[in-house]
Amino acid sequence: MPASSASPSAQSINTQTGRPPMWTKSAQRKMTRLYVYTTLPLDIIVKLVHSRSPDSAPGVDSANKKLNSLLDKEPRWLHPRDEIDMGRRVTQLSNSPVRLTFAAEAAFDHQCLSPGATPVKMEASTSPLPLDASPFSTGAGAISAGQSPYVHHTPSGYPSAGTSPGLQVNTGSCADYPGHGGVFSSFLRRTTCLSSSTDRTTGSYHRVLSGYSEPYIQTVKRLVRRFTAPLASRSSIAPKSAGATTQPQWLDDDDGPRTFEGGPHPLPGDFLNLDMYIQQQLCHAPRETHAQRRCLCFNQFEGYVSRWATIHGLTTIAHRLLESGPTRSDVAGRDSSGNTVLHFLAARGSLETLLHALQTDICNPILNARNTGGQTFLHVIKRREMQKLDLLCQLLRLLSMRAFNIYARDIYGRNFFHLLHMEGLCPEAMQYISYRYDVEAYNKRDAFGIMPAGQPAPLSGQELRELDSVDRDWMDWEQTPSVLCPAFSPAPSSDPAIHKQAQLLANARLARLMPTLEDADGGNGLHSLAMSTLSHGSMAQKCRADRSGQEQPVRRQHNVDKLVDSCSTRLEFRHSLAAGILEAGADPNHYDINGNTPLMAFAAELPEEDDYKTGPKILDLLIEHGADVHARNRAGETALHIAVRCGRKLAVKTLVRHGANVHARDADSRSVLDVADIKMMSCRDEDPGDYAHYEACRAWLSSIKGLAVQKPTVLDEWGRA
Template identity: 30%
Template sequence: MASPPGSTNAGAASGSRIGRPPQWTVSRSRKLVRLYLYSTLSIEKIIKVLEDDGFSPRKNSAQKTIHKMLDNDPRYLRPESRVEMSKRLKSLAMSPNRRKKRPSKHQYTALGYDPKEVIKIPGEWGLLKPEATSLSGKSVKTEDSASLDYATSPDTLHSGYLTFPPRHHDIKDPREESCLAEIHDIKRRVSNCSTQFAMQLSSLVKEFTISICSDDRSSGRRPSAALSEGSEPADMQNVDIATEPYEPFPDPGFALPGDFLTAHTRSCADFPGQQHGEGDCWCSIAKHTSAAPDSWLLTAGELSDRARHVLRQPLPAHLGWRDSFGNTPLHLFAALDGYQERLLGMVRGSGRGELATVNSAGQTFLHVLNLEWFNDLSYPSSPLKQLLALIMEICPGLVYETDAYGRTFFHRAYSLIRDRSLLAGLVSLFDPTLVSRDAFGFNPVPDTDTEGQSPYIPPRRIGSLSPQVEDIARANPRGKPKSVASEGSLLAYHARLVQVIHSSYTNPSIEDADGRNGLHCLAEAILDQQAMDRHVRSSSFPSSASRPNLKRKLELNDPAPSTPIGTATAKTPSSSPPAPSGPLSSSSGSSPAEGILPARLRHLYALLEPSVSVSVSHYDCCGYTPLMAFIEHIPDEQDDKAKTLQAILETLVRAGASGDEAVSSRRRRLLEARNRRGETPLLMAARLGRKVALATLLEGGANVHARDADGRGLLEVLDAEVGGARARAEVGLYARLEACRALLTGRREWGVGYVHHGEPAIVREWRMR
C-alpha cells in the first residue's frame, strides 16, 4: 500500500522506511511498556487507554510489540495485585528525575501522599518533606535508596483520599482542567475503574514520558578525566619518585571499609574538589561510619572503649571481633600510626584464621597498612620485613588476597614505594605469578623490567570529575572492527577469540592482547559460521534503512549449515553431559539443534573443570571479570525456554567453591567485585538493562545497596539511563530498563527505593550482612 501523500519523498530522503507508517510509534510503545509493567490492566484495557482517533490496534498487535521489546513470555514482570501496582508507582514517583512536570495535588493524592507534605519548588518537581507521612501512616524520609512500607492496600485507605473533587467553575488553572478531563476520559475507557486507579493510569501515560529534546542523561555521570597506569594528576607531576613513600589524596568515591579507619585524618579542605556537605566527602564518611554500631573509632578519631580494651589485653578471642564493616583489631592497628610493635605482637599470637579475616570489601589487614610501614625498607630489620616474614611462616597466601577491585598487598606497596629495587626485594620473597591485574588494568609484578614505569596512582576524581578510565579504553573496544564492512576482519577477530578459548584447555592462564582469558572470550565469541552470517546480515539492515524484500528475508531465516570458525583442533566428547571434561570441538560451536547458548554453557562447564580451572576472578585490561563480560555480551533476547542464560550466570557465581563456607565467601566475592566505574555486576546489569542477569544476581544474594564511584545506587542508575540518549533512540532498551526497575520494586522486598529510615548510604553499602 502506498504511503500517504507527501511522506514518501521525505522518508526516502532521510533514509527512513518507505510505506505505511508503523502503528506502534516509539512514544506509543513506551506508554504500552509502562502500562504493562506498572499496572494490572489487561491487554485489551491497555489498548483502550491508548486508543485515539487514528490508532486502534488489535490485541495480537499489542502482544507482539510487548514480546518484541521484553522478549518471550514477559508475564512474570507484571504486578500481581493493586497493592504491588501502588508499590511500584510510589517508587517511581519518588525518583527525582523521572517526572517531566510537577504533579498536581490530586496526582500526589492518587500516588499515596498527602499534598500538604509536598514541598513546592518553582520550576522543579515536588519533593516530600524530610519527615513526610504517607497515607499508610508510616514516616518516610527523602534520602537515597532503601525500602518503602507498602503494607496498606490502596483500596483500604481513607475514603477522603480516594475521591476526586468535582468540577467547579472557579477552577482557574488550565492544568487542573486538563487533568480532570484526562481522568474522566480514562474512567470512560476503562469500565469499573475507580478515580484513584484512573489517576494512576493518567500519571503513567502523561507524567513519566521521555521528551525528545530532554537533556542527555544516558549515564548520569559528569564529564571526566581518565586516570590509568602511567597517568598522574597535576599535583603528582613534581613528586620525586625515588625518595620517601608518598600517598596521594584518595577519592571518596572509591572508599572501602579499610579506608573508614583513617577517614578522620582526611579533610575536605585538603582537596578542593571534594563536595563538602553532599554526604559523600571524607568528613561525612568519618561521621557516619564512626557512628555505626561496634565502631573501633569515635568521630574525632579517638579509640572507642572496645578498641582500648583490645589494646590493653589483645587476647586471641579479641582478634575475632569486628566492627559493622568487618574490620578486625588487626585492620585497626595496621591502619593507625604508632602501633607497629603492637601489631607485630598480635600477629605472632594469631593463627591462620585470624590473619586471613577480611572485611566486607575483601580487604585483609595488609591492604590497609599505614604509610609508616613502608619506610626504612633498606634495613633487614624494618617492621614491614619482620611482618612479611611472620606472614610467610603463618599464612603465606595472605599477600595474594584481593579486595573488591582485585588489588593485593603488592598493589598498595607499588603505589607507595618509589624505589623499585626495594620493591623488587619484597616481591622476591613470594611467587609473582600469583599476582594479577586489578580492575584498573594494573599488575604490580609484571614480567618485564619496571625501571622506566611511573608510580601507580590509584584512580580518583580531578576536581568534581568522575573517573571514566574505561570510556577511553573502550573507544575502539579491544580492536574489534567498527563495522561489518570488512567481513574478513570480523571473522578473524572472532577466530582469535575462539583460539584463546581452545588454548585455555592446556594453559588456563593464557590471555589475549586485551587481557581476556578463555572465559572472557567465551562470553563474546561467535562460535560458528551460521551465527556469524546472522550477525553480519542483521548488521547490514539497520532499522533506519529500507526493509529487505521477501526473498532476502527468507534467506536470513534459512538455517545454513554450521561451519567452523577459527583453527581449534581439540575434541570434545560426542555427547553433551552437564559437565564435559574435554576441550572444544573442531567447530568450537554448536549443532543447529543445540543452539548457541547451550553450547556456551557446555564449554563453560569444561573450562571450569578442576583439571582446567580457568580463573573466574580474572580482570581484563578494561576492568571486567568474566561474569561482567557475560552480562555485557549476552542480551536477554538470546535466552531460551530452558533458561540457559540464567544457568550460565549461576555457574559462574558458584564456580570453584567447595563447602558451605567456601561457597558463601566465593559467591560474595564474585558478586561484589567492582570494575573501574565502581560497579558491581548487579549495577552493571541495571545500567545495561539486563533483566535476566539482574534477577539471577538478586536471587544469588547480590548487595542491592551497592553504589558506583559517583554514589549512584540501582534506581539512580536505571532512572538516569531511562532518560538518556540510548533509551530515547532504542525503545527495546527503554523497555528492558523499565523491566529491571519493575523487578527491583515489585513483589519481592529487596529493600531498594528512594526512601529510607535514617541509615546513611555509605553504611548500608558496606555493612556486614
C-alpha cells in the same frame, strides 16, 4: 534490538497519510511502562493506551506479540505480583531526580499544549516535538545536555513545583483519597506537584479502571501522563555509527561513569578513619562529587555502628586497644561493614602494635576475616607503615606460619602485593619481600591494570600455532561455524570486525589448553568467549555491512533465522565452551586491560532475545566456579551496574539471585536505578525496545524482589547482610 516490522519508522509516523499504525513508538513505551509498574492485565493496558481511539485498538494477541518484541520472550516475571510490589516500584520511581524533572516538564508541556481536559495525553504519537522527549532544547526550565538533572528540593525533601514554571499545582494530599493512598501514598505525595486541575476529573481512566480505588487510578494516570519516557531530543544524540566496529559499545559508553583518579574511594577500610575525614575534611572524592555533597563528608552514618571510630573521634575502647592491644573479648567485635579489631589496629596503629597483637593466638579466629569490600587487615595498613621494611618482613614471616591467605583480593582485584607496588618500593625491596611467595598467585592484574611483578612475556607465534594444532587434533569443532572458527593465523580479513571475532574465538579455544593465555586486550579465554560471535546472523547484525562495506538493514532471512547467537543451539554451545575453559583452570575473576572481569563481559554481551534459560545458566556456571558478583571495575561498576547499563534484564535477575549488591554505587556515586535513568535519557525516539529494556531493569530492581533504592546510604552499600 532491531525494530519490529510492525513498527513503522519515525519518518513514516510523521508522514503517514493513510491508516495510522496500531503501535506508535509512544504507545509501545506506554504499554511497557504500565506493564512493568502496574498490576493491570494486558487487555486493560491496551484499552488505556488506546483510549483515544478505542474502535481501532489492537487485540490482546497483537499486544502480546508487541510486548514480546519489546521485552523478549516470557516477560511475565517483570510484571508486579501485587499492589505491594507495584507500590514499591512507583515509590522508587518518584524518588528519581531524573524522572521527576522530566515528569515536571511533561506536566508543564501538557498544560501549555493541551489546556483543555483530555482523557489521555499522547506521548509522541504524531507530533514533530514529542511530549515525552527530553526538555533539552525547548521550554522553560530546559536542561542542557551537560547539566545535572537533579531537581531542586524544598526543605521538606519533596521536589519543588518551581521546576516547571507555570505549572498549576494541586495542593491536595493523598489524604483526599479513600484509604489515604495505601501503598501508593508516598508516590502520590511526592508527585503532588505534578498534578493539575484535570487530575480529579472523570474520564477514560475512571471508565476503563472502574472497580479500582482512586489512589490506584491516580497512580496509573500519573504514570501515563507525567512519567513519560525521558528521551533525549533527536538532535542531542549522534546517530549510531554504521559499518563494522571492533569495540563493543559498552566499553565506550558516553553514559558510563568516570574512572577513579588514584585509589577507589570509599571502601570499608576508609571508615576506620571516619573521624579524620569528617573533622579534618580529608576528602578523597573528586571535587564534583564533593560539591554535590555525595562524598563521605556529607553522607549520613545513622545506624552505622563501630566500637572504635565514629564521626566524633576514637572511642575509649579504641584508645585502650592502641595502648595495650586486644583481649579475647575484643576479637568477636565487628563494625557495620565487617571490619575487625585487626582491621582497626592496622588502619590506626603502628606495625609494632599489630605485631604485638599477633604474637599470641588471640586473633587467630579472625586472621583471614574480610570486610564487605573484600579487604583483609593487610589491605588497610597505614601507607607510611609499609616503609618500615624490617617490621613488615617480621609481620609477613609471622603470618606465613599462621595459615594467612596473603593472596586474598579485594573487590578491585588487589592483594597485598598490589598495595606494596603502589607504595613505590624499590625493585630490590619488592623482590626481597616477594621471593618466598608464588609469583603466579600474587601477580594478578587488578581493576586498574597493575600487575605487581610486571606483565609476563606473551607466547610467540610459533608457540601459539603449536597450541592451535594440538587443540584441533584434540576436539571436534564441526558444530562451530567455519567462518568463525579459523586457524590461529588465518589470512587477514579485510573486515576488522570479522578479523577481531576470529581472534577472540581462537583464544577461547586455546584457553582449554593454556588457561592463562591472554588476548590482545588482556582478557583470558572467558573474556574472549563472552565477546565472541558464534553465528553468521549475529555477525551480520553487529557489522551491518555487506561485502562492499555499505550499511545494510538488519533483516532475518528464512535461511538464517535460527543462526543467531540468541538461539538455543548457539547459547548451549557457548555454555559448553565456558564449562571447558573453567574446568581447564581459567580464572573467573581475571581482569583484562579495560579493568573488567569475565562476569562483567558476559553480563554485557549475553543475548536475551530468544532462549531465555541458557544465558542465565552461563552466569550461574561462572559464579559456581568462583566468579565474584561483588567485583568492581576501575569505574566502581559491578557486573550488575554493567548489566543495567546494557539493558540485560535476565542478567540483572540472575546476578541479584546470586547476591549481587543492589545498593552498590559507581565512581560517580550512581546507584543501579540512577544508571537505568541515565541510559533512558540517551534512548532515541525510534528505539522503543532500548527504552523498554532500561525501564524493565529499573522496575524489577525496585520491586519486592530487587529491593533497590534510588539513593543508597553508606550502610546500604557497605553494611553486612
